[in-house]
Amino acid sequence: MDIAKEKVFKTIRKVKDDKFSIEKIEHYCLILEIGERDLQVSVIDIKSNRVLILEDYSLSKTEDEHQKVQVLKALFDEHHLLMVGFWKEVILCFKTPKYCLAPLSYFSKDNARAILKMNCQVEPSDSVGYYKVNSNDSVNIFTYQKEVLKFVRSIYVNSKIKVTHQSGMLVNAVLFNPPFANENELSLYIDRFYLHASVCNNGKLLYFNSFKIQKFDEYIKYINLICNEFKILKKEGIINLWGYIKKDSTHFQELQKNFPAIKIGNRTKKLNFGFKFDEIAEHQYFDVFGNYFNL
Numbered sequence: 214m215d216i217a218k219e220k221v222f223k224t225i226r227k228v229k230d231d232k233f234s235i236e237k238i239e240h241y242c243l244i245l246e247i248g249e250r251d252l253q254v255s256v257i258d259i260k261s262n263r264v265l266i267l268e269d270y271s272l273s274k275t276e277d278e279h280q281k282v283q284v285l286k287a288l289f290d291e292h293h294l295l296m297v298g299f300w301k302e303v304i305l306c307f308k309t310p311k312y313c314l315a316p317l318s319y320f321s322k323d324n325a326r327a328i329l330k331m332n333c334q335v336e337p338s339d340s341v342g343y344y345k346v347n348s349n350d351s352v353n354i355f356t357y358q359k360e361v362l363k364f365v366r367s368i369y370v371n372s373k374i375k376v377t378h379q380s381g382m383l384v385n386a387v388l389f390n391p392p393f394a395n396e397n398e399l400s401l402y403i404d405r406f407y408l409h410a411s412v413c414n415n416g417k418l419l420y421f422n423s424f425k426i427q428k429f430d431e432y433i434k435y436i437n438l439i440c441n442e443f444k445i446l447k448k449e450g451i452i453n454l455w456g457y458i459k460k461d462s463t464h465f466q467e468l469q470k471n472f473p474a475i476k477i478g479n480r481t482k483k484l485n486f487g488f489k490f491d492e493i494a495e496h497q498y499f500d501v502f503g504n505y506f507n508l
Contacts, residue, residue, distance in 0.1 A: 221284045222252070225269040230487045232258070233265040235297075241265065243300040243372075244504045246379065247361060248308035250274055251405060252288070253501045259301055259508070263485040266294075267498060278360035285364060300372045304504045305365050307342075308379040308404070311335060312355035314421055317345065320352040329354045346381040347507045348388035349418050353381035377507055379500050380409070384418060386455075386503030387411050390481050394451055397443045400478070401436065402499060403456035408432055409500075412443050419443065429464060433471050446474065453478040455499040 233256065244255040250273070256266035270288060275281045289295040313332035320328065325343045329335050340359040343352050355378040366374060387400045393416040402409040408431075412420040420443065424435045440447055455478040458465050469475050480486065480495035481502055 219273065221273040222288045223271045225271055226267070226493070227269075228267045228489050228493060230263065230265040230489050232263065232487065235294075238297060238299050239301055241300055242302040242304065242505060242508060243369075244304045244306065244501060245365065246306040246308065246382075246501050246504065247285075247358075248379075248405065251308075252285070253498065254295070255498070255501050255504075256294075257484065257505050261485060262483065262505075263487070264490065264502070267490070267493065267501070269498075278358045281358060282360050282364045285361065289368070296368060298369050298371050300369060302508055303365070303369045303372045303374045304377055304507065305362060305374060306377045306379055306382055306501075306504050307355060307357045307361075309356045309358075310423070310425070311339065312353065312378050312380045312423075314346070314351045314353055314380065314384065314418075317350040317352055320354075325352075325354050329356070342376050342378075344375070344377060344381070344507070346384055348385045351381075351384070351418070353378050353384075355380070375507065377504055379404075380421060380423065382503035382507065383409055383500045384411060384421060384503075385506040386481060386499045387413060388416060388418060389483055389503070389506045390479070391416065396451065397445050398451040398453070399436075399439060399443070399445050401452065401454045401456070401475075403432075403454070403458045404500070405457060408435055410435070410439055412439065412445070429467070432464075432468065436468075436472060440472070447471070448473045450474045452476065455496040457497065460494070460496075 240260050242257045242259050246253040252270045254268040257264050272284050311333045315328050326341045339356045342357045343354045346353050395415050398413050400411045408424045452475040478496045
């Protein structure tokens with residue numbers, strides 16, 4: 214890939230609140246959520262809990278961490294804000310497939326890699342990170358791209374940087390989103406080629422897992438398995454859905470046909486949104502905003 218000659222990213226969406234001010238960056242939190250071929254950017258005013266910016270980009274396919282950094286550098290160099298280094302907080306969230314959520318009582322720094330290896334294959338060359346999930350007593354352990362973290366740290370040398378993972382941020386988003394029912398609730402998040410699912414009861418997390426999706430029928434299969442395991446009724450149960458799916462799409466209609474109880478989830482009430490964000494469906498970017506609850 215010749216980064217210099219190719220356009221290696223594409224803007225999917227950009228929303229900017231009128232209250233954003235370059236002079237107040239020292240009061241803002243910058244969120245960067247990086248997937249295999251996508252990047253979400255959000256800016257939130259820590260004083261007012263107001264979301265000021267949300268951007269979504271698709272990225273060219275890369276073969277290794279070095280190429281990923283080159284793609285990100287091309288985007289950052291063209292961006293009017295991402296090279297600014299005086300954010301109060303920066304959260305770098307990875308969307309890597311290797312992760313687990315471990316009870317805090319079983320965790321120690323020395324056994325982080327061993328715990329992760331119990332859940333997925335971890336290579337000696339994999340970089341392993343971890344952090345406490347603020348919404349419950351668990352530790353999120355995951356692999357991350359070391360070169361990407363190094364690149365981000367080279368830019369935001371004056372900012373506090375936290376490294377998180379999408380799975381823990383979805384848990385945050387769900388558990389900081391009352392009211393909670395005194396029965397098993399299924400929360401689903403459809404990402405690009407992934408289904409993430411959590412089950413909660415009375416605000417306590419019982420289950421979280423992610424499924425790689427190759428064809429639409431697999432959504433039905435995995436949701437059925439979870440409903441059967443946790444005795445969630447397909448017609449009368451509580452099933453909420455967030456993510457990259459439109460309410461008027463044939464895919465949503467097919468899901469509703471199989472699971473009549475399914476409903477589109479709401480945007481978190483703990484953050485404030487101006488009218489500019491009315492153009493974004495409330496069930497989208499649920500994971501991105503979950504990062505804010507791990508400050």
